[in-house]
Amino acid sequence: MKLTKRMFLGLAASTAFVAMPLAALADGWTPKRPIDFTIMAGAGGGADQIARFVQSVVEANDMTNRPLIPTNRGGGSGAEALLHLKDARDADHTIMVTLNSFYTTPIRQEGLGIDIETFTPITMMGVDPFVLWVHKDSGITTFEEYVAKVQEMDGDFVMGGTGSGQEDSIVIAAMSDAYDLKIKYIPYDGGGAVAKDLAGKQIMATVNNPAEAKGFYEAGEFVPLLAFSDERMPAYPDVPTMKEKGHDFSYYNQRAIVGAPGMSAEAAAYYREVFGKVYKGADWQGYLTAESLSPLPMDEGETRAYWSVQVENHRKLLSALEGGS
Amino acid sequence: MEVLTFLTDGVLLALAPTNLFLILIGVTVGLFIGAMPGLGSVNGVAILLPITFLVPPASAIIFLAAIYYGAMYGGAISSVTLGIPGASTAVATTFDGRPLALKGRASLALVTAAIASFIGGTVANIFFTLFAPLLAFLALSFGPPEIFALMLLAFATFVGLGGDDIPKTIFSICFGLVLATVGFDTISGEPRLVLFDIPGFLRGIGFIVLAIGVYGIGEMLWTIEQTRGEITTTNPKMTVRGMASDTKEAIRDGWKGTWIGSFIGFFVGILPAAGATPGSLMSYGVAKMVSRRSEEFGQGSVDGVAAPEAANNSASTGSMLPMLTLGIPGSPTTAILLGGMVIWGLTPGPRLFVDESEFVWGLIGSFYISNLAALLINLAFIPLFIWMLRMPFTILAPLIFVLSIVGGFAAARSMHDIWLIVIFGIAAFFMRKFDYPLAPAVLAIVLGPIAEPTLRQSLLLSSGDPMIFLTRPIAGPITVIAVILILLPAIKLLRKGRRPSEA
């Protein structure tokens, strides 16, 4: 029994070893084990794509001495991932790629007992704006025509999205509220399925990240009507924003990397350097442009402040959503 | 004949030395990953994604497609030799593959699976080559009501599958369908049926957890108890002549199932929400329905192995179609491939065939080559897998238990699911003792997560009016056929059941 014998040989040394805080390794901290790279969504969605992209960049340039192990934990709208980080057995080797369910899930499922402000900020990779799309066969070309059409159909206008309480439903709720629209909302289990049913004209409009509608847009199938970004997006210069239309509303999906609560400062510094390099690299900058993400670089303090603002915002948006429906 | 020129260029690209080398490696790696219970093409493709940064995009996707093919062939191996479906697409393969293996005909089952897979893959490739853009439009016309109708049809083809005890069969179906709803309700966005409030249930109960529990633990315990631990599957030594005669037998007895699987698999496979699993299940059901020797199904029918295997390969090729032409992944594996294409700076979608025709045709060319390579490599490895079966059962059994637990963890990455596997395994053992058929529960947990949301999406679309399933031009006929198919055997069964009890 070579295996267990060796383990027992290491027993004495190991007890001392584990008791020793990793901080003792000071600024030279490097991961000693494979890094748990949790993805807060199922395989194939926007967050998954970004996580795999980041992992590929890290791997291809050999930026860490231990591999990132991507694992999808999308259960319960991200609750599974949040719990996994909260109870991480090794906080220094556990990081996560987030989307906005990072804010919404702890609010919607209070029983989980998750306080995201205990999590460790690592790097904000960018924020993903939302755009309102219709199919070209609908004949709608401007947002005004869209509003007129929805009002004319009075509750029979069908939109698809990824479920109530999810990012796009928040945007749709805010938009319906501002323009007094009645919309029939069909939840799907992923952005890809939503785009497919818009292409197949099963639904009449969607609110989606540009990345998920890009192929159809370039083929001329989808028409963008309105952007929910702060300023006009470079890739869609002719698409007006909701702010221009006089309503102070913008909404982004955050693409950030966060560490488990209780991660040591040294480990956090290490990951910030690695993902900072990824962020500045040509690969990621190219991805940001190609997929129309907006950069939003922030340091640790700014990120924490940003989180509290976002939590407050989402609390309001979600209560409006529940009150409205 | 523009298509032929493109295709020839594509095949030549796939045959370039580097690419051919990648295909051979990819298929072999995929075969072993697929043969491991719990691991499937999705793992293989995800892990090798970063490596592909080192080669040009066309070679990279060829490599990944080769792994995909290899894993599809490999799925049958654990179904036949271990009796555990390694992936949901291979569930139906266990129904007849396992009995064949227990009769000492494992090599026949494996050869049949390989040949059927090859034909299924080839038929799908030909459809793909000729009609890709057209079929993409067909796939788009399937909205939630159509998919639900299709799921109804899938259930219908399975009505006669359970045991003789009707209440126990119904129990099993309902049980699987209820387990499928555990976790999170996408439609209302609320957690649902979080059993005993254990947070581990938030992620739901995966197919793989139930399948490994039932087949890897429960069925094994039952076998050990029944045979008093003295099971010996007699497997003749593999010889070239033996393989040749198996091949003959596979073709003679399995051609019908192969064709049924190839066609049904492809058409179900191209529908993004459905995918390879319902395709292989429906093919099995249809093959059984039309077979003149349907009583052999479940006892070790060659057709029963051929149909689902042809279908899952055909459907896997089919599921590439919506990914390439529409940018919509039909399965988790294609979702990751899609991510790969984005990483390489390609935009999958309606313009891909025009803008990146060299890439697309290189990929299609590689489908043909990978499929052929997978057939040959698979046949070459069959003696190795048969050799595994010749081990004494007291060695094989603990190995199967270990592989079930490790594979289960690899698929789920949580200890919670490992405990569930053990609980399902022990429960399955006792249910098996009392003749509860469990295959219907395993099928239900695969189809349930597609059927329930599409049902509710459809009813949301129609404002609660169930007529939507009958009035839509595609959904209507499918629903009617499904309902007839469900009712027919039920009436037959009732009549049959009444007569002996009256007598």
Add this chain to the structure above:
Amino acid sequence: MRQGEISLAGLLALFSLYLMWKSTELPIGYIRGQGPGGGFWPFWLSLGMLLSCAAIAWNWWRGTSPAAQSNEPIMDDFGWRTVIFVGGGIVGFVALINVVSMYGAIAIFLVYYLHFLGRHSWWLTLTIATVLPIALFFFFEAAMLISMPQGMPFTQPFFDVMYDIIY
């Protein structure tokens, strides 16, 4: 067997009732204009489970199912022993994972099964119990990039050494 049949049906019926009760956390009815609520599908299917159990009990009472007619015990002593030793072994295996890591638990389980249940020689047992965990380690951690559970802290140095080797 006769007693077992009704006990199992009873247990499953209780479980169905629990599922029905749990389903009512979400609306189980047909919401006007929206179709079924979130609890609809599980609730009515759990009811289906319950009714099936009732039908099983009815068949038991009438004595039409094979199990209901037999007065044999479910399993003889040998059967029970096998199931407890093998099933118990698996439970022990899984329980050990969090103590001595996945690979350690595999080694212990193999020794238990091969030597004590299978009565194979120590030589064969130890070879398999050493080679398989190490092979699986390389397969999962190095080739497939899947980290298996690592047990209590004392297993850590072993893993750290192995990671130094493979990465």
